[in-house]
Amino acid sequence: MSTALVFNNYGGPDTQELIERSIPLPGPGEVVIEVKAAGVNPADWKIREGRLGRHWKLPAPLGHEASGVVIAVGDGVDDFAVGDEVLGLPAEVYGGIAEHTVLCAENTVLKPEEISFADAAAIPVAGSTAYDVTHQIELDAGQSLLILGAGGGVGLMAAQIGKVHQFTVLGVADASKKEMVESTGARFIESGDGVVERVLRIVPEGVDLVVDLVGGQPLRDIAAVAKDPKNVVSTADPATAEELGGAGVVRTTETLGKITEVVKYGLVSPYVRARFALADVQEAMATAETGHAAGKVIVEP
Ligand SMILES: NC(=O)c1ccc[n+]([C@@H]2O[C@H](COP(=O)([O-])OP(=O)(O)OC[C@H]3O[C@@H](n4cnc5c(N)ncnc54)[C@H](OP(=O)(O)O)[C@@H]3O)[C@@H](O)[C@H]2O)c1
CATH class of the missing domain: 3.90.180.10 (Medium-chain alcohol dehydrogenases, catalytic domain)
Structure with a gap:
C-alpha cells in the first residue's frame, strides 16, 4: 500500500x-x-x-x-x-x-x-512557469522586467531567469522578503500602498515587461507602470490581465527540459x-x- x-x-x-x-x-x-x-x-x-x-x-x-x-x-x-x-x-x-x-x-x-x-x-510547475512567463514577451539585455510577487516559488526563479538574460529586474514583495529577493540580483521594491511611485522613482520611463504572480487589485495597480499594456503577463489572474490589455501566461511543454538544464548549471535556484x-x-x-x-x-x- x-x-x-x-x-x-x-x-x-x-x-x-x-x-x-x-x-x-x-x-x-x-x-x-x-x-x-x-x-x-x-x-x-x-x-x-x-x-x-x-x-x-x-x-x-x-x-x-x-x-x-x-x-x-x-x-x-x-x-x-x-x-x-x-x-x-x-x-x-x-x-x-x-x-x-x-x-x-x-x-x-x-x-x-x-x-x-x-x-x-x-521545477515542473514553478520552474516551468517562471521560464514561460519570462519568455512570453522577448526582451533584450538591459530592458526592465518587474515581477509582482517576487518572493514566492515562481517569482524567485523568474527573477533569476531575468538576471541570466541581463534584464534590469525589479522584484515587488513584502518587506520581510527584501533580503531573499535581493539575493537573486533583483532590485527590491516593497509591495503595498505607494508601490507605483516607488517603481517610477527607479524607472521613470516605465517598465518593459510586468510579470504578475498575484492578480486582483495589486495587478490593477502595478499595471500602470508598464510602458505598453500588452506587456503585462499574468500567471495568477489572466482575466484581469486581459481586461487591462495584457495576457495570461501560455504554458509550453518543451520548457521542462530547458529549465531543468538551467537549474543543473546552477544559473537558477x-x-x-x-x-x-x-x-x-x-x-x-x-x-x-x-x-x-x-x-x-x-x-x-
Ligand atoms: N497558470 C499556471 O500555469 C500557473 C502555474 C504556477 C503558478 N500559477 C499562479 O501564479 C501565482 C504565483 O504562484 P507561486 O507558486 O509563486 O505562489 P507563492 O509561492 O504563494 O508566491 C506568491 C507570492 O506573492 C506574494 N504576494 C501576495 N500578495 C502580494 C502583493 N499584494 N504584492 C506583492 N506580492 C504579493 C506573496 O508574498 P508577500 O506578499 O509576502 O510578498 C508570495 O511570495 C499563483 O496565483 C499561482 O496559482 C499559475
Missing part, C-alpha cells in the same frame, strides 16, 4: 486527508515513481476550494509536481527505465503528494545528478525554503495557503 494526500470535498483544509491506496500501475506512455519530493503550489488549494472548477472526481489527489525514482514503466515508454531519477508532472488522477505516483512520460525528464530531489520537485515530511503535510499545505510563502514549499514522503 501507499500513502497519498486527497481532498474529500470542495472546501477548506479540513477536507484534506492522507489515505492508503494501492501502488499505481503504469498505463501506456506512463511511468510510476517512488516519490522523493513533491512541490506544493497555490493550484493545490485553489483546486480544493473549487476555484478552478469542480470536475475532479472526489476524493481527488493533490500535488502537481514531483521528483523520484522510476519503479515501473508502461508500454511505449522508451526514454525511461526502472531506477532512473526523474522529475515531472503527475497524472491528474494520482497527484504528486504521495509515496508513489504516475508521471506521463512526455511531461517527465531525467533528474540531473547536480539537482537534489527537493530542488527537482520545484528553486529556493526551497520549507521542507515537510508527508506526516506533516497539513502544515505544508497551510504554509503555502497563506499566499505569502517565502520561496518554495516541498513535501518529502
Whole structure:
C-alpha cells in the first residue's frame, strides 16, 4: 500500500486527508515513481476550494509536481527505465503528494545528478512557469522586467531567469522578503500602498515587461507602470490581465527540459525554503495557503 494526500470535498483544509491506496500501475506512455519530493503550489488549494472548477472526481489527489525514482514503466515508454531519477508532472488522477505516483512520460525528464530531489520537485510547475512567463514577451539585455510577487516559488526563479538574460529586474514583495529577493540580483521594491511611485522613482520611463504572480487589485495597480499594456503577463489572474490589455501566461511543454538544464548549471535556484515530511503535510499545505510563502514549499514522503 501507499500513502497519498486527497481532498474529500470542495472546501477548506479540513477536507484534506492522507489515505492508503494501492501502488499505481503504469498505463501506456506512463511511468510510476517512488516519490522523493513533491512541490506544493497555490493550484493545490485553489483546486480544493473549487476555484478552478469542480470536475475532479472526489476524493481527488493533490500535488502537481514531483521528483523520484522510476519503479515501473508502461508500454511505449522508451526514454525511461526502472531506477532512473526523474522529475515531472503527475497524472491528474494520482497527484504528486504521495509515496508513489504516475508521471506521463512526455511531461517527465531525467533528474540531473547536480539537482537534489527537493530542488527537482520545484521545477515542473514553478520552474516551468517562471521560464514561460519570462519568455512570453522577448526582451533584450538591459530592458526592465518587474515581477509582482517576487518572493514566492515562481517569482524567485523568474527573477533569476531575468538576471541570466541581463534584464534590469525589479522584484515587488513584502518587506520581510527584501533580503531573499535581493539575493537573486533583483532590485527590491516593497509591495503595498505607494508601490507605483516607488517603481517610477527607479524607472521613470516605465517598465518593459510586468510579470504578475498575484492578480486582483495589486495587478490593477502595478499595471500602470508598464510602458505598453500588452506587456503585462499574468500567471495568477489572466482575466484581469486581459481586461487591462495584457495576457495570461501560455504554458509550453518543451520548457521542462530547458529549465531543468538551467537549474543543473546552477544559473537558477528553486529556493526551497520549507521542507515537510508527508506526516506533516497539513502544515505544508497551510504554509503555502497563506499566499505569502517565502520561496518554495516541498513535501518529502
Ligand atoms: N497558470 C499556471 O500555469 C500557473 C502555474 C504556477 C503558478 N500559477 C499562479 O501564479 C501565482 C504565483 O504562484 P507561486 O507558486 O509563486 O505562489 P507563492 O509561492 O504563494 O508566491 C506568491 C507570492 O506573492 C506574494 N504576494 C501576495 N500578495 C502580494 C502583493 N499584494 N504584492 C506583492 N506580492 C504579493 C506573496 O508574498 P508577500 O506578499 O509576502 O510578498 C508570495 O511570495 C499563483 O496565483 C499561482 O496559482 C499559475
